Amino acid sequence: MRIIVEEDYESMSKKAALFVAGQIILKPDTVLGLATGSTPLGMYNELIEMYKREEVDFSEVITFNLDEYYHLPHDDLQSYHYFMKENFFKHINIKEENIHIPDGMAFDIEGECREYERAIEASGGIDLQVLGIGENGHIGFNEPAEQLNVYTNLVNLTEETIKVNSRFFSSPEEVPQKAVTVGMGTILKARRILLLANGEKKAEAIRDTVCGYVTTQVPSSFLQLHPDVTLILDKAAASLLYSDMI
Numbered sequence: 133m134r135i136i137v138e139e140d141y142e143s144m145s146k147k148a149a150l151f152v153a154g155q156i157i158l159k160p161d162t163v164l165g166l167a168t169g170s171t172p173l174g175m176y177n178e179l180i181e182m183y184k185r186e187e188v189d190f191s192e193v194i195t196f197n198l199d200e201y202y203h204l205p206h207d208d209l210q211s212y213h214y215f216m217k218e219n220f221f222k223h224i225n226i227k228e229e230n231i232h233i234p235d236g237m238a239f240d241i242e243g244e245c246r247e248y249e250r251a252i253e254a255s256g257g258i259d260l261q262v263l264g265i266g267e268n269g270h271i272g273f274n275e276p277a278e279q280l281n282v283y284t285n286l287v288n289l290t291e292e293t294i295k296v297n298s299r300f301f302s303s304p305e306e307v308p309q310k311a312v313t314v315g316m317g318t319i320l321k322a323r324r325i326l327l328l329a330n331g332e333k334k335a336e337a338i339r340d341t342v343c344g345y346v347t348t349q350v351p352s353s354f355l356q357l358h359p360d361v362t363l364i365l366d367k368a369a370a371s372l373l374y375s376d377m378i
């Protein structure tokens with residue numbers, strides 16, 4: 133694992149945007165795996181600014197998002213369809229047909245999950261997967277459990293994730309209990325992985341990701357098995373790592 137520690141959220145976001153833009157400049161038809169949440173927002177803003185300055189071109193880029201809530205309409209303000217459109221896609225020149233987000237509204241959810249995996253394969257596979265991380269070590273919505281899914285699946289969210297994510301809803305009861313997420317195998321098949329984390333609340337999860345056992349109780353710990361993972365952290369998220377690791 134390559135670990136880069138930045139002073140603060142702003143410089144973490146700038147470095148992450150440069151990382152992603154570099155990938156796209158070298159391979160304009162890059163297949164990007166994308167994440168939602170507060171963490172990558174700054175990176176999306178930086179990428180939008182780089183696009184406006186004509187430093188990066190998204191016209192051939194293909195994207196696959198990690199996850200989506202189950203049974204939340206695409207135009208719901210908390211849906212990840214809405215999040216991606218408002219915070220990134222509507223500001224850049226990506227083609228509508230190149231955007232993929234799991235459809236949590238699909239009537240046949242199992243069929244939708246299989247089709248999502250097939251579409252990733254058909255695109256040639258993910259070149260660069262961007263990840264955030266949950267306080268409990270989840271990546272995508274692969275939650276700590278006895279067993280983890282390999283492929284895209286419908287999963288139950290943990291009480292902890294529902295509580296953490298309730299900050300975006302008017303009450304915890306409104307947070308969907310389930311979500312569609314790509315699986316651990318889908319993530320680990322990406323050629324390169326970039327994980328971002330900021331803030332003290334993520335420090336334990338980052339410590340367990342980098343130097344703990346590989347365990348299904350910390351899904352992000354499986355990233356230790358991948359040959360090309362970069363972590364870009366702010367100082368607070370890196371605060372429980374020893375200096376010889378950084």
Ligand code: PGA
Pocket residue numbers: 168169170171172264265266267270271272
């Ligand atoms: P956050 O979520 O970026 O809003 O902290 C990250 C995650 O839950 O994966």
